[in-house]
Amino acid sequence: MSTNAQMLERFSVSPGRRRKDRIARNSIMLATAIALVPLALIIYYLLSKGLGSWSVDFFTTDPTGNTFFASSSIGGIKSAILGTIEIVALASALAVPLGLGVAVWLVEYGKSSRFAQTVRFFVDVLTGVPSIMFGLFIYIALIVGTGSSYAAYKGAFALALLMLPVVTRSAEVVLLLVPGSLRESALALGAAALEVIFRIVLPTAAPGLVTGVLLAVARAAGETAPLLFTAGATLKTNFNLSGFMNSLPMQIYTDVTSPTTAVVNRAWGAALTLVVMILLLNLVARLLARRSSLG
């Protein structure tokens, strides 16, 4: 027979454990808070310094190239915005289908064969290659090698190379999550292997695939190094993919080193624009993915 007091003691949390729990909780919260500090600061600086330079002209005019004379305008970043969209769109058009294709092959056909393992290894190596190396590779192969000049499509090639391993790896992880039982029941219904991939596996994995693709697009949109000596730098808006093309990272890179305050502020404005563009792209894709998984 135990009394109520004895039971209470037996089943109540000891003061020592209470203390440990509090310490653990607080340290985890502290770690989270510290990790959020840089993020909050980045957003704060972007908004406080970047918003000031936003105006209608900022988005609708090309940079003029004037950085010294306060009397005349320095222009906006129209060519950089459009250039980034063009280059990244072309890079995505190249890297996304190819990357998804490699991932589908790895998951559905290659599996754990030696060749598939080799492909995985090189994709991993490619993920770790510094982005400037992709620029250098394209520079040597397509510019020095052919004796031609900078071009937007060459920049897009460099970005596509950068995106390829990101798309492949993230897609592979998502495709592996599709339950084998779905593939089996589709096969048992008399579906051919390709139909199983296109009608069952890819639609089931779609939301995750979109997330992976977006990560790659966001990463490519923010890269300067692969564009430095591939796409060139120019002021004018250009819709010709074989000409020089401006881009947001390049614009930021050149502006931020300027001695003129207005030009440095334009770099902040451009940086904020880039962040907002990626955010919007994220939102749109997420909405699309959600709709497709319900429909």
Next chain:
Amino acid sequence: MNSDEPPTQMLDPRQSQTPKPSQVSPAAGAHSRANVRDGLAVKLEKLRAFYGVAEQVKGIDLDFHANEVTAIIGPSGCGKSTMVRCINRMHEEVPGARAEGKVLLDDFDIYDPSVDVVAVRRAIGMVFQKPNPFPTMSVFDNVAAGLRLASRGRGDLQHKVETALRGAGLWEEVKDRLSEPGAGLSGGQQQRLCIARSLAVEPEVILMDEPCSALDPIATLKIEELIDQLKLRVTIVIVTHNMQQAARVADRTAFMLSGELVEVGPTQQIFTNPSDSRTEEYVTGKFG
């Protein structure tokens, strides 16, 4: 079977609506008269199945009679599922797996090198242990999936889906929510959806690999009633862990042990008067 009747009538909304021609030929059977197709007999000859070098099915000769329900019983790991998966050539989808011997569908060897596995699987449908409707598809699309995947033309998809859902005894429950996600149904409904999905491509044989092991007793009962109706149209092979289930649904029962067929016979005989002592020990619960 008497004890099963009251819940049957409570649960099946169709029964109250139909004029009840007779208790034995239920509504679903009548609805599908239009495309009644006799099931085909399946015959295994020296069937052996391997995973790598491990032999899981060790030379089985077995007849599945047309339009009958044959239950496969036996302890876990005895090769029941593997054997059944050989019948529609799903076994070979497992990496490193292969099968030897013959599987004759109405005297035609489906392991003949000239055979298209896709055609085999359209003739021999399969229902799996866990209900697995396609998560991105609606109820309607799930049933239509087989027809679309098999590119059987869009002709009268609506009618075929309705027929299949009626055949699976699910039509009355889902007719107002055909466009809702298939994964939103209850477990038992999902399993009947999977049965409808395999019925839609009009197979002659349906293989069921422990179709009720993830379901509650009431959902199980509905599936068992359904099996009774389906055998008018198709040949059914059902793997089950549940001996009462085998006794309730099967015309014939086969007992397997360690990859070998111990004996096969009319269900009544297997459960009351088996000729092999191992069968007797198993069905009386001495092992397994």
